[in-house]
Amino acid sequence: MEMETMAMTLIAHSGDARTLAFQALQAAKKHNFEEADRLIGESKKASVLAHNAQTELLVAEANGEKLEISVLLIHSQDHLMTSMLAQELIIEMIQMYKNQK
Numbered sequence: 553m554e555m556e557t558m559a560m561t562l563i564a565h566s567g568d569a570r571t572l573a574f575q576a577l578q579a580a581k582k583h584n585f586e587e588a589d590r591l592i593g594e595s596k597k598a599s600v601l602a603h604n605a606q607t608e609l610l611v612a613e614a615n616g617e618k619l620e621i622s623v624l625l626i627h628s629q630d631h632l633m634t635s636m637l638a639q640e641l642i643i644e645m646i647q648m649y650k651n652q653k
Contacts, residue, residue: 562628565602570635573642580646
């Protein structure tokens with residue numbers, strides 16, 4: 553797969569994961585924990601898709617492919633890391649809302 557396509561795949565799936573995680577947080581704020589859990593599950597699925605794209609890049613490089621580093625690729629990695637952090641923190645925040653109930 554082309555580098556630009558891989559970067560855009562990472563951005564798209566990471567963005568989905570982040571958006572779904574924040575939607576889960578909004579559901580938890582309303583004490584709709586069933587919906588929050590469903591949305592976190594969807595967020596995790598999107599994260600797996602993003603990780604799969606990243607893994608393809610890592611495998612290609614490990615196999616000796618020379619990967620061109622671009623601002624787009626760096627941006628895609630930023631999206632992935634930001635969405636992972638948001639998801640982890642939101643999972644903890646949802647648990648805090650559940651403990652308040």
